[in-house]
Amino acid sequence: MLEAVEGSAAIAKAVALCRPQVISAYPITPQTHIVENLASLVADGQLRAEMVSVESEFSAASVVLGAAASGSRAYTASSAQGILLMTEVLYNIAGLRIPLVLTCANRAISAPVSAWNDQQDSMSVRDAGWIQLYCASNQEAVDTTIQAFRIAERTELPVMVCVDGYILTHTLEPIDIPAQGQVDAFLPPYRFSRALDPVRPISIGNLVTPEYYAEARYAHHHALLRAKDEIEAADRDWAKISGRRSGGLLSVEGRDDARIGILTIGSVIGTLADAREEYPDRPAKLLKLRSMRPFPVDAIRQACRGLSDLIVLERALSMGSGGIIGTEVRGALFGEPNPPRVHNFAAGLGGRDMPLEIYPRLLKAAEAPTPTRFEIMDVEMEKLPETER
Amino acid sequence: MAADEKKSLFELRRTQPAFRGLEAGHLACQGCGQALGARLVTEAAGPDVIVANATGCLEVFTTAWPRTAWRVPWMHSLFENAPAIASGIEAGLKAQGRLAKVVAMGGDGGTFDIGLQALSGMLERNHNVLYVCFDNEAYMNTGIQRSSSTPHAAATTTSPSGTERMGKRHLKKDLLSIIAAHHIPYAATATVAYPSDLRKKVRRGLEIEGAAFLLVHSPCPLGWGHDGALTIEVARLAVETGVFPVLEMERGDVVAVMQIRKVRPVSDYLKLQARFSHLFKESPEARVELEHLQALADHHIEVYGLRGTSPDPRDSEGADTVRRGGLRWA
Numbered sequence: 131m132l133e134a135v136e137g138s139a140a141i142a143k144a145v146a147l148c149r150p151q152v153i154s155a156y157p158i159t160p161q162t163h164i165v166e167n168l169a170s171l172v173a174d175g176q177l178r179a180e181m182v183s184v185e186s187e188f189s190a191a192s193v194v195l196g197a198a199a200s201g202s203r204a205y206t207a208s209s210a211q212g213i214l215l216m217t218e219v220l221y222n223i224a225g226l227r228i229p230l231v232l233t234c235a236n237r238a239i240s241a242p243v244s245a246w247n248d249q250q251d252s253m254s255v256r257d258a259g260w261i262q263l264y265c266a267s268n269q270e271a272v273d274t275t276i277q278a279f280r281i282a283e284r285t286e287l288p289v290m291v292c293v294d295g296y297i298l299t300h301t302l303e304p305i306d307i308p309a310q311g312q313v314d315a316f317l318p319p320y321r322f323s324r325a326l327d328p329v330r331p332i333s334i335g336n337l338v339t340p341e342y343y344a345e346a347r348y349a350h351h352h353a354l355l356r357a358k359d360e361i362e363a364a365d366r367d368w369a370k371i372s373g374r375r376s377g378g379l380l381s382v383e384g385r386d387d388a389r390i391g392i393l394t395i396g397s398v399i400g401t402l403a404d405a406r407e408e409y410p411d412r413p414a415k416l417l418k419l420r421s422m423r424p425f426p427v428d429a430i431r432q433a434c435r436g437l438s439d440l441i442v443l444e445r446a447l448s449m450g451s452g453g454i455i456g457t458e459v460r461g462a463l464f465g466e467p468n469p470p471r472v473h474n475f476a477a478g479l480g481g482r483d484m485p486l487e488i489y490p491r492l493l494k495a496a497e498a499p500t501p502t503r504f505e506i507m508d509v510e511m512e513k514l515p516e517t518e519r
Numbered sequence: 520m521a522a523d524e525k526k527s528l529f530e531l532r533r534t535q536p537a538f539r540g541l542e543a544g545h546l547a548c549q550g551c552g553q554a555l556g557a558r559l560v561t562e563a564a565g566p567d568v569i570v571a572n573a574t575g576c577l578e579v580f581t582t583a584w585p586r587t588a589w590r591v592p593w594m595h596s597l598f599e600n601a602p603a604i605a606s607g608i609e610a611g612l613k614a615q616g617r618l619a620k621v622v623a624m625g626g627d628g629g630t631f632d633i634g635l636q637a638l639s640g641m642l643e644r645n646h647n648v649l650y651v652c653f654d655n656e657a658y659m660n661t662g663i664q665r666s667s668s669t670p671h672a673a674a675t676t677t678s679p680s681g682t683e684r685m686g687k688r689h690l691k692k693d694l695l696s697i698i699a700a701h702h703i704p705y706a707a708t709a710t711v712a713y714p715s716d717l718r719k720k721v722r723r724g725l726e727i728e729g730a731a732f733l734l735v736h737s738p739c740p741l742g743w744g745h746d747g748a749l750t751i752e753v754a755r756l757a758v759e760t761g762v763f764p765v766l767e768m769e770r771g772d773v774v775a776v777m778q779i780r781k782v783r784p785v786s787d788y789l790k791l792q793a794r795f796s797h798l799f800k801e802s803p804e805a806r807v808e809l810e811h812l813q814a815l816a817d818h819h820i821e822v823y824g825l826r827g828t829s830p831d832p833r834d835s836e837g838a839d840t841v842r843r844g845g846l847r848w849a
Contacts, residue, residue: 328568
């Protein structure tokens with residue numbers, strides 16, 4: 131049944147439906163409402179979980195790591211500086227191949243300090259060895275959170291569910307919160323094969339010499355690549371119960387004869403879909419990238435066949451290089467026969483608004499004789515000193 | 520079989536191998552105080568424990584893949600988060616209704632310095648965890664660099680002695696006072712020179728519901744510059760000179776101390792160690808630093824009331840089971 135719920139409250143309810151046994155977090159805007167809601171559910175007895183309110187994000191990530199290694203289903207959430215502070219632990223969780231779920235309420239990175247949305251935080255840890263799924267709506271955030279626990283536990287990899295701060299976390303939407311029975315039918319209790327147990331003592335986190343390190347990295351990399359199947363399967367199986375799909379690895383939507391595509395990630399897909407209705411004479415295919423890690427190379431190649439131009443729009447960048455997703459998409463298309471021209475833009479940085487008019491402007495930019503390698507949109511040069519223009 | 524039946528229960532018990540959570544065959548240096556300390560802690564804790572180990576010598580010398588010296592479940596994550604990992608394990612066990620004890624272990628670098636915040640958080644939240652710090656007073660794993668636990672005037676590779684310096688310029692951090700300020704149920708200090716005392720404190724720390732902290736003075740022959748055969752002797756002298764006070768605290772108050780039967784001059788402790796050798800060269804600076812170190816030990820003796828008034832079975836002579844009982848107790 132649809133309820134009008136704030137995104138954060140909906141995510142908290144979804145987490146609670148997954149019956150986490152340990153939750154640990156440190157407050158940071160815009161993640162706070164998620165953990166506040168969870169704390170209330172625990173305080174009211176609606177959720178039986180150990181809620182560990184720690185002294186830093188570093189400890190939050192460490193507590194859920196220890197809890198998951200002990201055999202408990204564990205959850206945390208953070209944003210921006212919090213993600214950066216826990217980065218060392220994020221790499222460690224993934225390298226130890228410990229399943230747990232983290233919600234990243236996406237926010238820009240300091241300096242300059244900004245409390246507003248972009249995706250530089252989660253993009254900065256894209257190489258940590260986590261599965262990263264991005265949500266386009268709060269309904270997707272709910273469904274993806276539930277799927278994330280199953281994906282994590284079946285692959286023994288941690289999953290980061292990325293939701294745009296404020297745009298999703300602080301927005302009230304009609305959302306279908308699943309029933310407990312639906313989630314229980316989808317997500318069996320957590321059984322961790324390598325749980326710390328005095329009856330079967332094992333050592334976790336050993337020192338590894340050069341004789342073994344490359345093998346460990348190979349195994350981790352391939353575990354992530356194999357996770358594609360579990361991500362697709364979780365989306366399919368949850369659709370059988372809920373009637374909704376969240377888009378697997380990558381979903382494509384639009385007319386078959388469309389020659390221009392826009393590939394993007396996160397909530398801006400909704401803006402572009404609305405804009406396309408406003409500009410019916412300019413139909414573009416919309417490619418919604420849901421899984422940033424593992425990166426769906428084959429799905430991107432498939433989706434780009436027949437396109438003359440692909441616009442990649444993203445909310446983060448690699449300083450001194452350019453677009454992150456744009457670069458990876460170009461890499462994925464390399465060697466394809468007749469690949470589309472790729473135009474790469476970053477927009478919406480630090481909470482800059484992305485209005486409907488971005489759609490015609492992107493399509494216009496794609497008409498340029500030479501494709502834009504990378505550009506940050508909407509930069510107002512008069513605000514900069516001359517030496518920085 | 521027939522011969523065994525004639526043995527008394529006492530004799531039979533003596534033939535039983537003690538449970539060793541940390542097996543022999545690891546890669547520690549000869550005479551490593553931390554290896555001995557960790558073995559004593561795991562023997563006292565028994566098999567029903569889970570260990571969270573901070574990065575450091577102990578992790579490195581016990582777990583080079585594909586081998587491990589641990590017979591208890593053991594987890595190493597990072598340098599600065601062992602208390603938070605232990606907190607998570609404890610919360611996870613609680614959520615599952617399981618009853619294993621949780622022991623966190625770290626060196627002084629992981630405890631006094633980089634892990635202090637996580638430790639403070641664990642103590643403040645009063646997790647049912649025994650945190651054991653093996654204090655060898657410098658970063659030994661990386662090659663003997665000074666930590667905030669390095670004693671004043673000790674030479675390390677980053678606080679060397681030279682024409683302008685007499686080793687470390689700053690004081691050893693008073694971690695005990697920081698621990699005391701958390702008012703946790705139980706905190707204690709122990710040393711590898713007094714294994715029975717150490718074991719008793721491990722058991723006490725594990726029995727108590729809530730956070731417990733144990734600081735174990737652990738000589739490092741490599742970093743301190745003494746013969747590996749002298750580890751126990753050096754550790755004992757640290758107690759007998761007042762350099763390392765052995766005590767117990769409840770809710771932050773000192774409730775028991777190991778009294779020193781015969782107080783020895785600090786120079787007896789220092790002169791066995793190369794890290795203090797610059798203090799025994801003829802110079803006014805060296806004499807001043809020796810006086811400083813004696814004054815610091817005297818201060819410990821005063822504030823903790825360490826000077827024994829009459830011989831006692833629990834004082835620095837009475838409790839010395841290594842000297843009196845031999846291997847059975849070591």
